[in-house]
Amino acid sequence: MSDEILDEITASDYKYGFTTAIESDTVPPGLNEDVIRLISEKKNEPQWMLDWRLDAYKTWLEMEEPEWPNVTYTKPDFQAVSYYSAPKQKKELGSLDEVDPELLRTFERLGISLDEQKRLSGVAMDVVVDSVSVATTFKKTLAEKGIIFCSMSEAIQEHSELVRKHLGTVVPKRDNFYAALNSAVFTDGSFCYIPKGVRCPMELSTYFRINEANTGQFERTLVIADQGSYVSYLEGCTAPSRDENQLHAAVVELVAMDDAEIKYSTVQNWYPGDADGKGGVFNFVTKRGICERNAKISWTQVETGSAVTWKYPSCILKGDNSIGEFYSVAVTNKYQQADTGTKMIHLGKNTKSTIISKGISAGKSHNSYRGLVRVGARAENARNFSQCDSLLMGDQCGAHTFPYIEAQHPTAQIEHEATTSKIGEDQIFYCNQRGIGTEEAIALIVNGYCKDVLNQLPMEFAVEAQKLLEISLEGSVG
Amino acid sequence: MIKINNLQARVEDKEILKGINLEINPGEIHAIMGPNGSGKSTLSSVIAGREDYEVTGGSIDFEGEDLLDLDPEERAHKGIFLSFQYPVEIPGVSVSNFIKTAINESRKGRGEEPMEAREMLAKMREKTALLEMDKSYLSRSLNEGFSGGEKKRNEIFQMAMLEPKLAILDETDSGLDIDALRIVAGGVNKLRTADNAVMVITHYQRLLDYIKPDFVHVLYNGRIVKSGGPELAHELEEKGYDWIKAENA
Numbered sequence: 001m002s003d004e005i006l007d008e009i010t011a012s013d014y015k016y017g018f019t020t021a022i023e024s025d026t027v028p029p030g031l032n033e034d035v036i037r038l039i040s041e042k043k044n045e046p047q048w049m050l051d052w053r054l055d056a057y058k059t060w061l062e063m064e065e066p067e068w069p070n071v072t073y074t075k076p077d078f079q080a081v082s083y084y085s086a087p088k089q090k091k092e093l094g095s096l097d098e099v100d101p102e103l104l105r106t107f108e109r110l111g112i113s114l115d116e117q118k119r120l121s122g123v124a125m126d127v128v129v130d131s132v133s134v135a136t137t138f139k140k141t142l143a144e145k146g147i148i149f150c151s152m153s154e155a156i157q158e159h160s161e162l163v164r165k166h167l168g169t170v171v172p173k174r175d176n177f178y179a180a181l182n183s184a185v186f187t188d189g190s191f192c193y194i195p196k197g198v199r200c201p202m203e204l205s206t207y208f209r210i211n212e213a214n215t216g217q218f219e220r221t222l223v224i225a226d227q228g229s230y231v232s233y234l235e236g237c238t239a240p241s242r243d244e245n246q247l248h249a250a251v252v253e254l255v256a257m258d259d260a261e262i263k264y265s266t267v268q269n270w271y272p273g274d275a276d277g278k279g280g281v282f283n284f285v286t287k288r289g290i291c292e293r294n295a296k297i298s299w300t301q302v303e304t305g306s307a308v309t310w311k312y313p314s315c316i317l318k319g320d321n322s323i324g325e326f327y328s329v330a331v332t333n334k335y336q337q338a339d340t341g342t343k344m345i346h347l348g349k350n351t352k353s354t355i356i357s358k359g360i361s362a363g364k365s366h367n368s369y370r371g372l373v374r375v376g377a378r379a380e381n382a383r384n385f386s387q388c389d390s391l392l393m394g395d396q397c398g399a400h401t402f403p404y405i406e407a408q409h410p411t412a413q414i415e416h417e418a419t420t421s422k423i424g425e426d427q428i429f430y431c432n433q434r435g436i437g438t439e440e441a442i443a444l445i446v447n448g449y450c451k452d453v454l455n456q457l458p459m460e461f462a463v464e465a466q467k468l469l470e471i472s473l474e475g476s477v478g
Numbered sequence: 479m480i481k482i483n484n485l486q487a488r489v490e491d492k493e494i495l496k497g498i499n500l501e502i503n504p505g506e507i508h509a510i511m512g513p514n515g516s517g518k519s520t521l522s523s524v525i526a527g528r529e530d531y532e533v534t535g536g537s538i539d540f541e542g543e544d545l546l547d548l549d550p551e552e553r554a555h556k557g558i559f560l561s562f563q564y565p566v567e568i569p570g571v572s573v574s575n576f577i578k579t580a581i582n583e584s585r586k587g588r589g590e591e592p593m594e595a596r597e598m599l600a601k602m603r604e605k606t607a608l609l610e611m612d613k614s615y616l617s618r619s620l621n622e623g624f625s626g627g628e629k630k631r632n633e634i635f636q637m638a639m640l641e642p643k644l645a646i647l648d649e650t651d652s653g654l655d656i657d658a659l660r661i662v663a664g665g666v667n668k669l670r671t672a673d674n675a676v677m678v679i680t681h682y683q684r685l686l687d688y689i690k691p692d693f694v695h696v697l698y699n700g701r702i703v704k705s706g707g708p709e710l711a712h713e714l715e716e717k718g719y720d721w722i723k724a725e726n727a
Contacts, residue, residue, distance in 0.1 A: 429528055430562065431568075431580075432550035432551045433527075433551075433553075433559075434580035436551060436580055436583045448568055448569055449569065449570055451571075
């Protein structure tokens with residue numbers, strides 16, 4: 001019985017598959033030094049930025065695409081990708097009224113109307129469509145507190161020294177293949193700086209959206225929380241449906257200085273490909289944060305999209321007493337493949353980390369958790385707790401767990417718990433008997449299973465994440 | 479209310495129900511008794527619509543409708559409730575969230591508006607008090623870490639919230655100590671009206687001391703072999719099931 005139902009449920013279509021007819025300014029496909037110079041020039045960047053990009057490009061040329069993840073895909077042809085695409089705008093935008101109405105309609109279809117967001121939730125948003133920011137809101141309120149929240153392009157112009165000081169300090173240019181590529185060609189992203197002792201009064205939110213056929217997305221995000229400050233940052237993304245695979249290789253760097261706290265939440269539902277595994281986004285992302293003394297970084301992610309995901313939001317617990325957390329829900333369906341997890345690198349004394357990972361596999365998908373807990377030679381009294389749960393739906397999917405533990409200090413305490421379970425027919429029938437249909441029942445059971453992670457999300461995001469979980473697992477039950 | 483006519487059902491190749499006839503009217507309490515393996519739980523599962531059981535013959539009419547045509551959730555929307563012998567755990571889903579979803583999905587199924595939050599809350603308070611449950615029950619994960627007695631009490635709590643027309647209590651007394659039994663049975667009795675009916679499935683007379691049946695049926699080898707008033711339950715308690723088996727050998 002459940003097989004049939006699960007087949008139907010897991011066959012649901014991507015709801016955000018549409019493209020917006022906005023005029024785009026796109027560089028022809030291909031990558032070489034000239035393209036990088038062109039990107040830098042179009043963005044009117046200082047010389048140091050161009051030099052940095054070119055250096056990254058040279059590094060990248062000598063690197064090889066990693067093959068260790070538990071995923072199989074046709075490697076992208078990097079010369080077939082267009083590395084720059086910006087919606088054409090005639091002039092600088094002062095307010096939302098000036099934004100292309102077509103673009104606003106796109107957001108409305110996604111249910112993230114800026115006006116509503118602004119009015120109802122008090123969320124400031126830096127909207128990124130195909131790599132260039134088109135609207136930034138609530139800037140004034142933030143400015144009063146000395147908080148900088150803008151596009152990376154603007155930050156390079158306006159806050160050049162801050163960017164130059166921190167860019168690449170957490171994820172170096174040569175960190176990995178995709179990070180190097182991103183460093184060479186990133187077109188935009190978000191920049192955030194919270195001054196000393198300031199508690200950011202609102203959730204900072206960015207919505208990403210890939211919108212140009214065959215355009216790679218190379219976002220670059222840098223969040224700096226100065227001493228004793230606090231910020232909660234939300235990143236959400238949807239992409240329109242495409243036949244060809246789209247490459248997304250973002251880099252996110254978080255810097256939490258002494259006594260600072262950064263909460264970084266992601267909801268990702270990029271196009272996962274169709275029911276036959278055709279198309280979908282390749283999501284190869286490097287996310288990492290560094291914690292100084294008494295600092296704390298919390299990563300929370302709900303990942304339901306992309307054809308192939310390769311992503312390990314990590315924490316370097318450099319300062320004594322620093323804390324790293326990773327809460328993750330990863331859903332794979334149809335032919336999706338995800339290899340995701342975290343790295344907790346304990347360097348300072350009395351450092352603590354928590355990992356809660358909930359994988360859900362359906363259809364013919366494969367879902368891998370890969371996590372590293374490393375305790376360095378000076379990290380006295382380091383503690384880690386990891387819990388990795390897998391939920392299987394149907395009998396054609398796979399769940400895999402690859403935990404790595406490296407302890408170089410005898411006082412290290414590392415706990416790892418793992419479970420694998422299936423949604424039982426008994427559970428579904430029990431719900432049915434109470435009047436809850438099978439689709440709703442699965443949504444309810446899955447939401448319950450993910451509760452520990454969803455609870456970490458800010459309220460408005462948690463609601464969206466729940467909806468996403470339902471959408472990605474729903475279908476018409478006959 | 480419900481009219482079961484010559485109902486036959488099997489699991490895989492094993493025939494379990496071999497022609498059940500039973501009619502229950504509003505306001506009545508029927509007890510179904512019988513030895514292990516006689517088909518009692520199968521009967522309740524078939525009425526609730528569990529798919530593991532294949533109905534091979536006969537019919538079930540519920541308020542003029544052919545019940546066998548409906549999905550389990552549709553049967554629930556029509557007012558059929560089954561108190562499970564072994565309630566399942568749903569980790570991370572609170573009792574209150576579960577019952578809220580159940581009530582509103584049932585309302586949706588009947589084309590009604592969702593229940594207002596305030597009304598829902600008041601009702602939850604009232605029904606937890608009825609079953610002498612602590613309010614903290616509501617925020618616990620459904621059945622997770624519940625004792626046997628707590629699970630059964632939680633079933634009757636859900637019944638109280640959903641207000642079914644026909645409640646089937648499948649061995650609700652098993653695993654209950656005497657105090658819990660009294661509370662659960664007391665809850666069932668307080669929920670009785672002239673419009674609803676209860677079908678109590680049990681091995682023992684014990685529960686029937688608290689929930690007084692109007693009719694007692696003995697199920698043996700897939701058939702109802704004897705029906706009578708409450709005195710039949712006492713007779714079974716005294717004599718056991720062997721004489722039933724002997725009569726129907």
